[in-house]
Amino acid sequence: MEGSVRVRFAPSPTGFLHIGGLRTALYNYLFAKGNDGTFVLRIEDTDQSRYVEGAEEDIKESLKWVGMDIDEGPENSGDVGPYRQSERKDIYEEYAEQLVEQGNAYYAFDTPEELDQMRERLKKSGNPSPKYDAITRMSMKNSLTLPEEEVERKLEEGEEYVIRLKVPRRENIRFEDEVRGFVSFESKGLDDQVLIKSDGMPTYHLANVVDDHLMEISHVIRGEEWLSSTPKHILMYEYFGWEPPKMAHLPLIMSPSGGKLSKRKAESEGIPINTKDYIEQKFEPEALVNFLAYLGWSPGDDTEIHSMDELTDLFSLDRVSKGGAVFDYKKLIWYNEHYLREKPADELFPRVKAIANEHGIDPDEEYMKEIIPLMKDRVSKVEDFVTMGKFFFEDPEEYEEQAKKKWKDNSAELLQAYVDEIKEFDEDDFEAGKLKDKIKEIVEAHDVGWGPLMMPLRVAVSGMGYGPDLTPTLELLGKETTVRRIETAIEKLG
Structure with a gap:
């Protein structure tokens, strides 16, 4: 590749950073880093009438959150500034x-x-x-x-x-x-x-041609919606006698129901549209990066999980697809679950503790660090450790409707038999393996499958019909709490 690679992400501060904008930034960033190039942030604020207070800050915070370092921009000037168009x-x-x-x-x-x-x-x-x-x-x-x-x-x-x-x-x-x-x-x-324009401000078209030339941008990587403006830009390069940068137009992001993913469509399909929403909803930034990288590009093999560094090595423009890429929210959740599982309890604890505090729970560090690994395979987002795991801290006040349906005619009888047995356990014996053996004994004695006892047992201790592995959960809750909750459930659900 002749000359050095310089790319720019050039958002307008007319609103919060849209998920499509973040993907454009990501492709620019991956291309720059994979080619030992420079990633420039330029703020295109020539449309003063649409300027939104706080939008520029939001753009910078979003890039920082996902781990894209800006080489040159309003905060860290190189020698082709200023980096805000209103100052040019x-x-x-x-x-x-x-x-x-x-x-x-x-x-x-x-x-x-x-x-x-x-x-x-x-x-x-x-x-x-x-x-x-x-x-x-x-x-x-x-x-x-x-x-x-x-x-x-x-x-x-x-x-x-x-x-x-x-x-x-x-x-x-x-x-x-x-x-x-x-x-x-x-x-x-x-x-x-x-x-x-009549206010003396340039339009996007002039400003971006002049800036891309003066900032020595080698590749313009932007959304497909700018494709139809490109001939005007090419004409201007010709008139100025400048060599145009290489152009790459990225495919549109499509809604699962078809058509372009607009704000309205995203809202109706429950897809967060701004990067800020992903930060507020506590998504793992690595998951969003991995997901967005594959939204219009693939490395050409079956691999799906890659860190930012790996993506940098793999990314190339010739593997970007021409057709629109469908935003698959379930896939994003799948990525999120993966990255949560990868993180050790030590790293997750401070975040979980902060969420727990918002819910009025102050978790003991040691106890919480035992809960986290137990729940890892069940959670989709970090707050699930608290919302789904609330029963680790307080007895269920009520039982979920779905869970109550799992309470059958013989549930109370089976639970009574089980609780009578585990009351006899010493504190030292109250561990997952022995608790599981006892379930086996009871179901065999009553000639039923595991479900008729496991289901009501889960409902009794957690109030829910789903959750982490049951016997390790009982061990963590301890004998006193487990016995109390079973007896309460028998009384309430009968």
Whole structure:
């Protein structure tokens, strides 16, 4: 690969970091790190009207949470800053003026009303998608149609204007996409893109071309929704006489029910849409990274579990898929369960303790560190240690409806037989193996299977019909608690 790899993640602070944005950042990051390159964070805040307070902080915190270190950005400047577009306004003006001087752009003085009239007029004459382009520009109010003196006067008097790109009427614009191969667009489908808005701020199109060039970006890796804007960018590179970076457009993230995963769809399908939601819902960051990496890419073998470092070694753009990737929430939970199981009790304890405290429980460290390994195979998220494991700290106040259905006519009788036996145990004998032998004895004596005793026993001690391995659970609860809970259940459920 010639030259050094420099990529950028360039979000707009118009809201919290969306999960699709996080995947774009991840692919940029993996590509940079796998090629000893540089990962740049650039904040594209030129649309001041849509600026959301706290959004930039959210972006930085999200990247930090998943473990993506920023090499250059607003906090740690390299030598191509500033890294916020709002602080680069003068740079863009200079380049837009250069295009005007070259005859590749022009001043347009049309008012919003005049633009609306133009669109209405074209719609009436049967044009379904009217735009300001090579054909319509000649009937509008701009520096191509007005006398030079009038243009000078308007500029001197400070009349509002925009600068538009002069898109050629008949040209085939072709470029190679690292994911899609060769892509070509007819210029007649493009409008004369606004480059500088009337407030003097650049649009995304001008700012991102100028910045990618000045920041020496080697590869632009972004979402598929920018594919149709790329020909305008390619034209600008041509006009400036610059070599464009390599382009790679990532597949859309699809909803399980079909179509693009929009905010509305995600909400209706119970999929958290912002990275912030995953942080608040206490997902394992490694699980989210592993899941997102596979959302549109695969290493080409059967492996599914990879750390960030391994992904860095494996990732390449030629293995990114062209088709949309379906967001499979169950798969994400599967990853989460995997990464929770990998973590030792020592590492999990402080997090579990904090959650327990929120639930009004103050767990003893030693006791909790015995509960964690016992529950590991049953939990999907870290708070399950507390919500599902609440019965380790307090007697069940009620029994779940589903659990009560497992209480049959002979349940009380079988439990009574069991509790009478285990009352005789010494504290030292109260251990999983011996408790299990005793269950076997009782079910054989009553000529029933394991279920008729195990199920009500679980309901009695936990109030639930599911949970961690039963006899080690009884051992942890201890003799006194186990006996008390069984007797209460017999009394309450009869």
